[in-house]
Amino acid sequence: MSILVVGSVAYDTVDTPFGRAEKVLGGSASFFSVAASFFTPVNLVAVVGDDFGAEALAAFEGRPIDLHGLERAAGKTFHWQGRYSYDLNARETVCTDLNVFESFRPRIPERYRRSRHVFLGNIDPVLQREVLDQVDGPRLVACDTMNFWISGKPEELRRTLARVDVLLINDAEARQLSGEWNVVKAARAIRALGPRTLVVKKGEHGVLMFSDEGSFAAPAYPLEEVFDPTGAGDTFAGGFLGYLAGCAEVDEAALRRAVVMGSTLASFCVEAFSLDRLRRLTRPEIDGRYRLFRRLTQFEEI
């Protein structure tokens, strides 16, 4: 069952202690779509400028990613430039040139409107609701947001969250959104706003999920080489929702497997710049690392 994703397709320029990647493919919808496409067809909605080249598009080719909704506007493509310090945890944004993304108004093509799953990437919560107004009774709506919207448009964000099933944010955002430092209290407050399921991403410290069934904790895979964390969160979301879309039922067991599948995809993403690792990733590699996640976490009863 297909997923509609609305977000950014961008050029990223990234400096890490290990090297520099200049104007490579980035953006939330890019990472999300390629990750999700391992499991299910993806309907992509985003905007690029007239500078967006065929070589960037190649990342989507040969995959079940429908680009009918990839709008091309006059102007330049969204460009993000960032720099990571030695520990790869601290990220500094050098510049954000929104360009054509600044006036992005997502138009959902007719053929996308029956998408059974929706991922609202990190855009203005008003636009997120406009997307929901254009789709036809989806089974599951998942959503991302960020500090900019939490502080800048809190009321609009609340209105959007009331229509969301799964919210995926990081721990700092969960604290900011709830006004609670303790993550368990934060989760209760956020779930009261609408999302039945809250997924809190903690980077190298893994993921906490809060649902009707209680809490679930999954570690990040302990990698010896983390090359570039850019896109890991969106890749997680793509693996998570892509896997769920292929499940007959969205129950607690499926949600937990989806969290681990998201973590699995994210663990590959960070092994190279841009979408380089995801592009050469295979399903057997994915399944193999999922099994390693089980080996990493299993322990017996006493």
Place this chain on the structure above:
Amino acid sequence: MSILVVGSVAYDTVDTPFGRAEKVLGGSASFFSVAASFFTPVNLVAVVGDDFGAEALAAFEGRPIDLHGLERAAGKTFHWQGRYSYDLNARETVCTDLNVFESFRPRIPERYRRSRHVFLGNIDPVLQREVLDQVDGPRLVACDTMNFWISGKPEELRRTLARVDVLLINDAEARQLSGEWNVVKAARAIRALGPRTLVVKKGEHGVLMFSDEGSFAAPAYPLEEVFDPTGAGDTFAGGFLGYLAGCAEVDEAALRRAVVMGSTLASFCVEAFSLDRLRRLTRPEIDGRYRLFRRLTQFEEI
């Protein structure tokens, strides 16, 4: 099978956002002993001053904790004073009065020398080796250390680590000791120094264990109320080693259960000041939370 623990018995004065505890029982050996005593007899070696009162000793009473090795010296008991900020992650040491602990030279009583398990609390690595010289072929030696010894006595620490089976330290210490930021690389470097098993404590982010069998990740229990984190690391060590001491075999499965048992004990420790929560803790409560850890972490194969 009994455990010998050598460390500090102290008075702590702690300020948290939720209140203040003044001159309450603290010290690594205190937390360790009470946690371990749920599983196995403990032989305690530490020093207190002539100000150390009967009310503090009460924490050890009625438990299989042998206090024969608790030396009483002329002077004042070790006193640590600390303050936690709102997030309970940042700890500021207000003052450390070593007092009688400054000239502590652990003497292992004759009846302790056949202890099958040894926990070397965070003391001078030279003294840690002197302890090992006084014991008779233990089955397992576990050890803690800190930044002060890592930078101050690196060669002595290396000599001690060569005789240690399990090292339990936090992530910052693992990075400092190895000179590697990446925790997987850090673990490889540290295990090459001697300890076959490395347990990296990450506070609210759980624990990573590295052994011959690979890596194991356990989360911290997501608590709604964290009251005072003081002693959580030593309580973890007590639960970990206490549980292991009761296992017929120290294999990977036992080590993993021990990590979760340590996390279980630590999750209770932080619910109150000092040893207050551990003192009223029951074995059914421990077993119940261990089962919650399983529920928190289990997920199915795909």
